[in-house]
Amino acid sequence: MAPIISIRDLTKTYDGGFTALDGVSLDIEEGEILALLGPNGAGKTTLISCICALVSPSGGSVAVGGHDTLTDFRAARSLIGLVPQEVSIEPFETVENTVKFSRGLFGLPPDPAHIEKVLRALSLWDKRSNRNMELSGGMKRRVLIAKALSHEPRVLFLDEPTAGVDVALRKDMWDLVRSLRAEGVTIILTTHYIEEAEEMADRIGVIDSGKLLLVEQKSVLMQKMGQKELTLHLAAPLADLPAALADYDLTRSEDGQALTYRYDTRAQRTGITRLLADLAAAGIAFRDLETRQSSLEDVFLTLVDEGARSTTQEGAA
Numbered sequence: 001m002a003p004i005i006s007i008r009d010l011t012k013t014y015d016g017g018f019t020a021l022d023g024v025s026l027d028i029e030e031g032e033i034l035a036l037l038g039p040n041g042a043g044k045t046t047l048i049s050c051i052c053a054l055v056s057p058s059g060g061s062v063a064v065g066g067h068d069t070l071t072d073f074r075a076a077r078s079l080i081g082l083v084p085q086e087v088s089i090e091p092f093e094t095v096e097n098t099v100k101f102s103r104g105l106f107g108l109p110p111d112p113a114h115i116e117k118v119l120r121a122l123s124l125w126d127k128r129s130n131r132n133m134e135l136s137g138g139m140k141r142r143v144l145i146a147k148a149l150s151h152e153p154r155v156l157f158l159d160e161p162t163a164g165v166d167v168a169l170r171k172d173m174w175d176l177v178r179s180l181r182a183e184g185v186t187i188i189l190t191t192h193y194i195e196e197a198e199e200m201a202d203r204i205g206v207i208d209s210g211k212l213l214l215v216e217q218k219s220v221l222m223q224k225m226g227q228k229e230l231t232l233h234l235a236a237p238l239a240d241l242p243a244a245l246a247d248y249d250l251t252r253s254e255d256g257q258a259l260t261y262r263y264d265t266r267a268q269r270t271g272i273t274r275l276l277a278d279l280a281a282a283g284i285a286f287r288d289l290e291t292r293q294s295s296l297e298d299v300f301l302t303l304v305d306e307g308a309r310s311t312t313q314e315g316a317a
């Protein structure tokens with residue numbers, strides 16, 4: 001099946017000369033939840049804004065549902081619901097009218113039943129006659145989501161939807177995201193909460209300095225996370241790894257005082273028993289050991305760190 005969003009070689013250089021996107025290519029499949037992770041200033045909002053045609057790219061192309069966002073803007077935009085990071089709603093308008101108005105902006109006929117469904121799903125039905133200015137911060141965020149869903153989009157963008165919201169609202173939001181996905185809506189979210197991406201996403205993309213460093217199925221990343229490290233602090237420093245241990249995924253510390261063995265926690269055999277026997281046979285004794293589980297956060301930090309180093313090297317070359 002053709003991807004619902006197809007991004008090719010997208011670049012964005014802002015007027016001041018800053019390059020916020022640097023050759024991003026990505027296909028997003030219909031019905032998936034994609035989480036975009038990246039540090040502050042990585043380019044996540046710029047990417048979303050280019051896909052939603054709020055920011056004009058400097059190069060490359062984006063198609064949504066087969067419609068080019070530049071040459072076929074209206075058709076592309078009508079498929080998209082966007083929940084922006086910043087809360088911006090008309091303070092004196094009522095909740096219900098705000099959401100109805102949003103639907104009208106897309107040229108769709110009124111559909112009170114749909115508006116009611118959306119407001120109920122977001123626990124806003126009881127507040128429908130309140131003015132936006134009378135709502136709490138969390139409720140205003142819900143109104144933004146209701147607006148984004150008012151025209152029944154096939155793709156929903158959530159730009160840091162849970163930044164600064166309480167646990168209950170966060171849970172509600174994720175329930176809603178799950179039910180939308182069940183209806184076939186494609187969801188792209190940015191978040192700083194790695195656990196959230198871990199829980200919700202089908203695929204995870206890591207972006208830094210305007211470059212997409214990785215896009216991977218969560219299950220594949222989880223496999224990487226399933227890695228554990230066993231560090232052996234040796235009784236005496238080791239100058240070189242003996243050839244008898246060459247088959248193990250072993251790293252010698254710089255000072256030769258420690259050996260680190262990486263293994264998959266879900267593999268049938270970890271290989272630790274055999275390793276310890278082979279170490280003893282090679283005459284290598286250890287005085288202490290520790291184990292450590294790598295997390296998605298480790299994977300993320302390593303990628304961002306490696307990305308930063310390769311960018312510095314490119315700059316120096």
Ligand SMILES: Nc1ncnc2c1ncn2[C@@H]1O[C@H](COP(=O)(O)OP(=O)(O)OP(=O)(O)O)[C@@H](O)[C@H]1O
Pocket residue numbers: 014015016018019020038039040041042043044045046047
């Ligand atoms: N209108 C603009 N003019 C100039 N530079 C901009 C503009 N908007 C964003 N930038 C710059 O582009 C880079 C990427 O910004 P962007 O908002 O896309 O990052 P982000 O990944 O969404 O960050 P955060 O996690 O902090 O929201 C930043 O260095 C930012 O300062």
